[in-house]
Amino acid sequence: MNIPQRQIEGLTAFGYTVSEARFLYIVAMHSGYFTARQFLAFVDAKRGYRTRSLAQKLITQGHATIREYRRNGCIYHLYSRKLYAQLGHENLRNRRRHRLEAIRTRLLALDFILANQGYQYLETEAEKVAYFCDQLHIEKGCLPVKLYMGGPTSQPTLRYFVDKFPLFMSFPRPGFSHGFSPVVTFSYVDPGLETITGFVTHLGQYQPLFRELADFRFVYVSGTRAHFEKATALFHSAVKIPLESDIARDLIRYFRARSIWNRSEFRTMSKTDLLFFNEAKRRFAGDRFEMLFKNWKAGRIAEADLRAQFLSKAPNRKVYFETYLVPKQPDFRAKDDESG
Numbered sequence: 197m198n199i200p201q202r203q204i205e206g207l208t209a210f211g212y213t214v215s216e217a218r219f220l221y222i223v224a225m226h227s228g229y230f231t232a233r234q235f236l237a238f239v240d241a242k243r244g245y246r247t248r249s250l251a252q253k254l255i256t257q258g259h260a261t262i263r264e265y266r267r268n269g270c271i272y273h274l275y276s277r278k279l280y281a282q283l284g285h286e287n288l289r290n291r292r293r294h295r296l297e298a299i300r301t302r303l304l305a306l307d308f309i310l311a312n313q314g315y316q317y318l319e320t321e322a323e324k325v326a327y328f329c330d331q332l333h334i335e336k337g338c339l340p341v342k343l344y345m346g347g348p349t350s351q352p353t354l355r356y357f358v359d360k361f362p363l364f365m366s367f368p369r370p371g372f373s374h375g376f377s378p379v380v381t382f383s384y385v386d387p388g389l390e391t392i393t394g395f396v397t398h399l400g401q402y403q404p405l406f407r408e409l410a411d412f413r414f415v416y417v418s419g420t421r422a423h424f425e426k427a428t429a430l431f432h433s434a435v436k437i438p439l440e441s442d443i444a445r446d447l448i449r450y451f452r453a454r455s456i457w458n459r460s461e462f463r464t465m466s467k468t469d470l471l472f473f474n475e476a477k478r479r480f481a482g483d484r485f486e487m488l489f490k491n492w493k494a495g496r497i498a499e500a501d502l503r504a505q506f507l508s509k510a511p512n513r514k515v516y517f518e519t520y521l522v523p524k525q526p527d528f529r530a531k532d533d534e535s536g
Contacts, residue, residue: 197222197313206282210257215239216250224274224283225319226362227306228290229299231271238310271299285320290360301387305362307522308385308417315364316378324357327380328405338404359398361385361417368413368516379411379516384427386418392426399434406435406515413516424519436515438479444506447485448499450476451492 207217
Protein backbone atom coordinates (compact mmCIF):
# COMPACT_ATOMS: atom_id res chain seq x y z
CA MET A 197 0.00 0.00 0.00
CA ASN A 198 1.51 3.29 -1.12
CA ILE A 199 0.25 6.30 0.84
CA PRO A 200 1.16 9.59 -0.89
CA GLN A 201 3.42 11.76 1.24
CA ARG A 202 1.24 14.81 0.64
CA GLN A 203 -1.68 12.99 2.31
CA ILE A 204 0.43 12.27 5.38
CA GLU A 205 1.57 15.88 5.50
CA GLY A 206 -2.03 17.04 5.17
CA LEU A 207 -3.05 15.07 8.24
CA THR A 208 0.00 15.91 10.31
CA ALA A 209 -0.92 19.57 9.75
CA PHE A 210 -3.86 18.87 12.08
CA GLY A 211 -1.45 17.79 14.81
CA TYR A 212 -1.50 14.04 14.24
CA THR A 213 1.76 12.09 14.42
CA VAL A 214 3.02 10.36 11.26
CA SER A 215 1.85 6.94 12.47
CA GLU A 216 -1.57 8.36 13.42
CA ALA A 217 -1.80 10.07 10.02
CA ARG A 218 -1.00 6.84 8.18
CA PHE A 219 -3.63 4.97 10.15
CA LEU A 220 -6.29 7.66 9.68
CA TYR A 221 -5.61 7.73 5.94
CA ILE A 222 -6.25 3.98 5.68
CA VAL A 223 -9.41 4.30 7.77
CA ALA A 224 -10.73 7.25 5.77
CA MET A 225 -10.11 5.63 2.39
CA HIS A 226 -11.28 2.10 3.20
CA SER A 227 -13.73 2.12 6.09
CA GLY A 228 -14.66 5.34 7.83
CA TYR A 229 -14.85 3.38 11.11
CA PHE A 230 -12.22 1.92 13.42
CA THR A 231 -11.70 0.63 16.96
CA ALA A 232 -8.99 1.33 19.49
CA ARG A 233 -7.89 -2.30 19.12
CA GLN A 234 -7.20 -1.75 15.41
CA PHE A 235 -5.26 1.46 16.05
CA LEU A 236 -3.13 -0.13 18.78
CA ALA A 237 -2.34 -3.10 16.56
CA PHE A 238 -1.31 -0.73 13.77
CA VAL A 239 1.08 1.29 15.95
CA ASP A 240 2.12 -1.77 18.01
CA ALA A 241 1.23 -0.21 21.35
CA LYS A 242 -0.77 -1.05 24.47
CA ARG A 243 -3.95 0.70 25.55
CA GLY A 244 -3.30 3.93 27.40
CA TYR A 245 -1.65 7.17 26.33
CA ARG A 246 -1.70 6.48 22.57
CA THR A 247 -5.47 5.91 22.40
CA ARG A 248 -6.26 8.83 24.75
CA SER A 249 -4.07 11.17 22.73
CA LEU A 250 -5.63 10.18 19.41
CA ALA A 251 -9.18 10.37 20.78
CA GLN A 252 -8.56 13.85 22.18
CA LYS A 253 -7.29 15.14 18.84
CA LEU A 254 -10.19 13.59 16.93
CA ILE A 255 -12.91 14.90 19.23
CA THR A 256 -11.57 18.39 19.97
CA GLN A 257 -11.15 19.08 16.25
CA GLY A 258 -14.52 17.57 15.34
CA HIS A 259 -12.98 14.96 13.06
CA ALA A 260 -14.75 11.92 14.52
CA THR A 261 -17.54 10.73 16.74
CA ILE A 262 -17.24 7.96 19.31
CA ARG A 263 -19.92 5.48 20.31
CA GLU A 264 -19.39 3.18 23.26
CA TYR A 265 -20.31 -0.49 23.03
CA ARG A 266 -20.85 -3.10 25.73
CA ARG A 267 -17.67 -4.72 27.00
CA ASN A 268 -15.82 -3.80 23.82
CA GLY A 269 -14.74 -0.20 24.11
CA CYS A 270 -15.59 2.35 21.43
CA ILE A 271 -16.06 2.62 17.71
CA TYR A 272 -14.78 5.79 16.08
CA HIS A 273 -16.32 7.26 12.94
CA LEU A 274 -14.30 9.68 10.82
CA TYR A 275 -16.90 12.04 9.43
CA SER A 276 -15.26 15.47 9.18
CA ARG A 277 -15.61 17.10 5.77
CA LYS A 278 -12.50 19.14 6.56
CA LEU A 279 -10.40 16.02 7.22
CA TYR A 280 -11.56 14.28 4.04
CA ALA A 281 -11.03 17.48 2.06
CA GLN A 282 -7.43 17.52 3.27
CA LEU A 283 -7.08 14.11 1.60
CA GLY A 284 -8.70 15.37 -1.60
CA HIS A 285 -11.83 13.27 -1.08
CA GLU A 286 -14.33 15.64 0.47
CA ASN A 287 -17.36 13.72 -0.79
CA LEU A 288 -16.21 10.18 -0.01
CA ARG A 289 -19.22 8.22 1.22
CA ASN A 290 -17.24 6.82 4.17
CA ARG A 291 -18.07 10.11 5.90
CA ARG A 292 -21.73 9.15 6.15
CA ARG A 293 -23.32 7.32 9.04
CA HIS A 294 -24.14 3.67 8.46
CA ARG A 295 -26.25 0.97 10.01
CA LEU A 296 -24.80 -1.55 12.42
CA GLU A 297 -24.45 -4.33 9.81
CA ALA A 298 -22.57 -1.98 7.48
CA ILE A 299 -20.31 -0.84 10.33
CA ARG A 300 -19.52 -4.45 11.22
CA THR A 301 -18.69 -5.15 7.57
CA ARG A 302 -16.41 -2.13 7.32
CA LEU A 303 -14.54 -3.05 10.50
CA LEU A 304 -13.96 -6.57 9.18
CA ALA A 305 -12.74 -5.12 5.88
CA LEU A 306 -10.40 -2.79 7.78
CA ASP A 307 -9.00 -5.74 9.75
CA PHE A 308 -8.27 -7.50 6.46
CA ILE A 309 -6.60 -4.42 4.96
CA LEU A 310 -4.48 -3.73 8.05
CA ALA A 311 -3.27 -7.34 7.97
CA ASN A 312 -2.52 -7.13 4.23
CA GLN A 313 -0.91 -3.73 3.68
CA GLY A 314 1.49 -5.12 1.09
CA TYR A 315 -1.18 -5.19 -1.60
CA GLN A 316 -1.78 -2.43 -4.13
CA TYR A 317 -5.37 -1.34 -3.44
CA LEU A 318 -7.71 0.44 -5.81
CA GLU A 319 -9.12 2.83 -3.23
CA THR A 320 -11.78 4.93 -4.93
CA GLU A 321 -14.58 4.45 -7.41
CA ALA A 322 -12.68 6.56 -9.93
CA GLU A 323 -9.54 4.42 -9.60
CA LYS A 324 -11.52 1.21 -10.08
CA VAL A 325 -13.39 2.49 -13.12
CA ALA A 326 -10.15 3.81 -14.65
CA TYR A 327 -8.36 0.49 -14.11
CA PHE A 328 -11.01 -1.66 -15.77
CA CYS A 329 -12.13 0.76 -18.50
CA ASP A 330 -8.97 2.67 -19.39
CA GLN A 331 -6.29 0.09 -18.63
CA LEU A 332 -8.10 -3.16 -19.45
CA HIS A 333 -10.41 -1.59 -22.06
CA ILE A 334 -13.56 -3.16 -20.61
CA GLU A 335 -16.91 -1.55 -21.43
CA LYS A 336 -18.35 0.46 -18.53
CA GLY A 337 -21.63 -1.42 -18.88
CA CYS A 338 -19.88 -4.56 -17.55
CA LEU A 339 -19.04 -2.96 -14.20
CA PRO A 340 -21.22 -3.50 -11.09
CA VAL A 341 -23.45 -0.44 -10.86
CA LYS A 342 -26.27 1.00 -8.78
CA LEU A 343 -28.70 3.73 -9.76
CA TYR A 344 -29.33 6.44 -7.16
CA MET A 345 -32.45 8.54 -7.71
CA GLY A 346 -31.99 12.22 -7.01
CA GLY A 347 -34.52 14.78 -5.87
CA PRO A 348 -37.28 16.23 -8.03
CA THR A 349 -34.90 18.68 -9.70
CA SER A 350 -31.80 16.48 -9.95
CA GLN A 351 -30.77 13.71 -12.30
CA PRO A 352 -30.34 10.03 -11.29
CA THR A 353 -26.72 9.05 -10.62
CA LEU A 354 -24.90 5.86 -11.55
CA ARG A 355 -22.40 4.70 -8.94
CA TYR A 356 -19.93 1.86 -9.47
CA PHE A 357 -18.49 -0.61 -6.95
CA VAL A 358 -20.78 0.69 -4.20
CA ASP A 359 -20.11 -2.34 -1.98
CA LYS A 360 -16.66 -0.88 -1.09
CA PHE A 361 -15.15 -4.33 -0.53
CA PRO A 362 -11.34 -4.41 -0.82
CA LEU A 363 -10.20 -4.57 -4.44
CA PHE A 364 -6.49 -4.93 -5.06
CA MET A 365 -3.66 -6.46 -7.05
CA SER A 366 -1.99 -9.56 -5.61
CA PHE A 367 -0.31 -12.83 -6.44
CA PRO A 368 -2.33 -16.03 -6.01
CA ARG A 369 -1.33 -17.96 -2.91
CA PRO A 370 1.57 -20.44 -3.14
CA GLY A 371 0.66 -23.55 -5.08
CA PHE A 372 -1.10 -21.66 -7.86
CA SER A 373 0.97 -20.93 -10.92
CA HIS A 374 0.51 -17.55 -12.59
CA GLY A 375 3.98 -16.55 -13.68
CA PHE A 376 5.29 -13.33 -12.18
CA SER A 377 2.34 -11.00 -12.74
CA PRO A 378 -0.16 -10.03 -10.02
CA VAL A 379 -3.84 -10.53 -10.74
CA VAL A 380 -6.76 -8.30 -9.87
CA THR A 381 -8.34 -9.55 -6.66
CA PHE A 382 -11.95 -9.07 -5.62
CA SER A 383 -13.37 -9.75 -2.19
CA TYR A 384 -16.61 -10.19 -0.31
CA VAL A 385 -16.83 -9.37 3.39
CA ASP A 386 -19.39 -11.45 5.29
CA PRO A 387 -20.43 -9.58 8.46
CA GLY A 388 -21.71 -12.79 10.04
CA LEU A 389 -25.17 -13.16 8.52
CA GLU A 390 -27.18 -16.37 8.92
CA THR A 391 -27.21 -17.13 5.19
CA ILE A 392 -25.03 -16.42 2.15
CA THR A 393 -27.86 -14.85 0.16
CA GLY A 394 -25.92 -11.60 0.01
CA PHE A 395 -22.94 -13.43 -1.46
CA VAL A 396 -25.15 -14.93 -4.18
CA THR A 397 -26.43 -11.46 -5.07
CA HIS A 398 -22.91 -10.03 -5.04
CA LEU A 399 -21.60 -12.65 -7.48
CA GLY A 400 -24.53 -11.97 -9.80
CA GLN A 401 -23.69 -8.26 -9.87
CA TYR A 402 -20.06 -8.98 -10.75
CA GLN A 403 -20.62 -11.75 -13.32
CA PRO A 404 -20.52 -9.44 -16.38
CA LEU A 405 -17.14 -8.09 -15.24
CA PHE A 406 -15.78 -11.55 -14.38
CA ARG A 407 -16.56 -12.73 -17.92
CA GLU A 408 -14.35 -9.98 -19.37
CA LEU A 409 -11.24 -10.87 -17.37
CA ALA A 410 -8.50 -13.25 -18.45
CA ASP A 411 -7.61 -14.15 -14.86
CA PHE A 412 -8.67 -12.98 -11.43
CA ARG A 413 -8.64 -13.90 -7.75
CA PHE A 414 -11.49 -13.76 -5.23
CA VAL A 415 -11.22 -13.74 -1.43
CA TYR A 416 -14.18 -14.48 0.88
CA VAL A 417 -13.52 -12.65 4.16
CA SER A 418 -15.34 -13.46 7.38
CA GLY A 419 -14.93 -13.52 11.13
CA THR A 420 -16.25 -17.08 11.24
CA ARG A 421 -15.75 -20.26 9.23
CA ALA A 422 -19.50 -20.99 9.28
CA HIS A 423 -20.09 -20.30 5.58
CA PHE A 424 -16.66 -21.11 4.15
CA GLU A 425 -17.66 -24.50 2.75
CA LYS A 426 -20.92 -23.26 1.21
CA ALA A 427 -19.30 -20.14 -0.18
CA THR A 428 -16.51 -22.17 -1.77
CA ALA A 429 -18.94 -24.61 -3.39
CA LEU A 430 -21.14 -21.76 -4.62
CA PHE A 431 -18.25 -19.82 -6.12
CA HIS A 432 -16.89 -22.90 -7.89
CA SER A 433 -20.26 -23.86 -9.39
CA ALA A 434 -21.43 -20.33 -10.28
CA VAL A 435 -18.15 -18.70 -11.30
CA LYS A 436 -14.99 -20.80 -11.46
CA ILE A 437 -16.25 -23.88 -13.34
CA PRO A 438 -18.28 -21.96 -15.96
CA LEU A 439 -15.55 -19.40 -16.64
CA GLU A 440 -12.64 -21.84 -16.79
CA SER A 441 -14.44 -24.35 -18.98
CA ASP A 442 -15.15 -24.42 -22.70
CA ILE A 443 -18.83 -23.41 -22.69
CA ALA A 444 -19.57 -24.71 -26.17
CA ARG A 445 -17.98 -28.07 -25.41
CA ASP A 446 -19.90 -28.40 -22.14
CA LEU A 447 -23.16 -27.34 -23.75
CA ILE A 448 -22.84 -29.95 -26.49
CA ARG A 449 -21.96 -32.57 -23.88
CA TYR A 450 -25.03 -31.55 -21.88
CA PHE A 451 -27.31 -31.77 -24.93
CA ARG A 452 -26.03 -35.27 -25.68
CA ALA A 453 -26.47 -36.38 -22.08
CA ARG A 454 -29.96 -34.86 -21.96
CA SER A 455 -30.95 -36.75 -25.09
CA ILE A 456 -29.80 -40.01 -23.49
CA TRP A 457 -31.70 -39.16 -20.30
CA ASN A 458 -34.87 -38.32 -22.21
CA ARG A 459 -34.70 -41.70 -23.97
CA SER A 460 -34.58 -43.35 -20.54
CA GLU A 461 -31.14 -44.75 -21.35
CA PHE A 462 -29.54 -43.17 -18.28
CA ARG A 463 -28.27 -46.57 -17.15
CA THR A 464 -25.67 -46.32 -19.92
CA MET A 465 -24.28 -43.10 -18.37
CA SER A 466 -21.24 -43.28 -16.09
CA LYS A 467 -21.22 -41.77 -12.62
CA THR A 468 -19.09 -38.93 -13.94
CA ASP A 469 -21.59 -38.25 -16.72
CA LEU A 470 -24.47 -38.23 -14.23
CA LEU A 471 -22.69 -35.76 -11.97
CA PHE A 472 -21.92 -33.54 -14.94
CA PHE A 473 -25.52 -33.77 -16.15
CA ASN A 474 -26.98 -32.73 -12.79
CA GLU A 475 -24.66 -29.74 -12.55
CA ALA A 476 -25.21 -28.77 -16.19
CA LYS A 477 -29.01 -28.72 -15.72
CA ARG A 478 -28.58 -25.90 -13.23
CA ARG A 479 -25.90 -24.14 -15.22
CA PHE A 480 -27.75 -24.20 -18.53
CA ALA A 481 -31.23 -23.43 -17.23
CA GLY A 482 -33.26 -20.76 -19.00
CA ASP A 483 -35.22 -20.04 -22.16
CA ARG A 484 -32.16 -19.45 -24.32
CA PHE A 485 -30.67 -22.89 -23.65
CA GLU A 486 -34.08 -24.58 -23.95
CA MET A 487 -34.50 -23.12 -27.43
CA LEU A 488 -30.97 -24.09 -28.42
CA PHE A 489 -31.58 -27.66 -27.24
CA LYS A 490 -34.79 -27.95 -29.25
CA ASN A 491 -33.11 -26.60 -32.37
CA TRP A 492 -30.07 -28.85 -31.87
CA LYS A 493 -32.24 -31.92 -31.34
CA ALA A 494 -34.31 -31.11 -34.43
CA GLY A 495 -31.17 -30.65 -36.52
CA ARG A 496 -31.81 -26.97 -37.13
CA ILE A 497 -28.51 -25.94 -35.55
CA ALA A 498 -25.17 -27.73 -35.95
CA GLU A 499 -22.52 -28.18 -33.29
CA ALA A 500 -20.24 -25.88 -35.27
CA ASP A 501 -22.87 -23.14 -34.96
CA LEU A 502 -23.02 -23.66 -31.19
CA ARG A 503 -19.27 -23.33 -30.95
CA ALA A 504 -19.39 -20.11 -32.95
CA GLN A 505 -22.03 -18.66 -30.59
CA PHE A 506 -19.98 -19.34 -27.46
CA LEU A 507 -16.45 -18.38 -28.41
CA SER A 508 -14.46 -17.82 -25.25
CA LYS A 509 -13.21 -14.28 -24.70
CA ALA A 510 -10.44 -15.59 -22.50
CA PRO A 511 -9.16 -19.07 -23.44
CA ASN A 512 -7.26 -20.85 -20.65
CA ARG A 513 -8.66 -18.44 -18.08
CA LYS A 514 -7.69 -19.07 -14.43
CA VAL A 515 -9.95 -18.14 -11.53
CA TYR A 516 -8.58 -18.37 -7.99
CA PHE A 517 -10.72 -18.52 -4.85
CA GLU A 518 -9.67 -18.34 -1.21
CA THR A 519 -11.27 -17.87 2.19
CA TYR A 520 -9.81 -15.55 4.84
CA LEU A 521 -10.61 -15.81 8.54
CA VAL A 522 -10.49 -12.56 10.50
CA PRO A 523 -9.79 -13.06 14.24
CA LYS A 524 -12.81 -13.13 16.54
CA GLN A 525 -14.72 -9.86 16.49
CA PRO A 526 -16.29 -8.11 19.49
CA ASP A 527 -20.04 -7.93 20.13
CA PHE A 528 -21.09 -4.64 18.56
CA ARG A 529 -24.15 -3.93 20.67
CA ALA A 530 -24.30 -0.41 21.94
CA LYS A 531 -24.84 0.34 25.62
CA ASP A 532 -28.29 1.71 24.90
CA ASP A 533 -29.26 -1.37 22.89
CA GLU A 534 -31.42 -3.49 25.20
CA SER A 535 -32.04 -6.26 22.64
CA GLY A 536 -30.54 -9.70 23.27
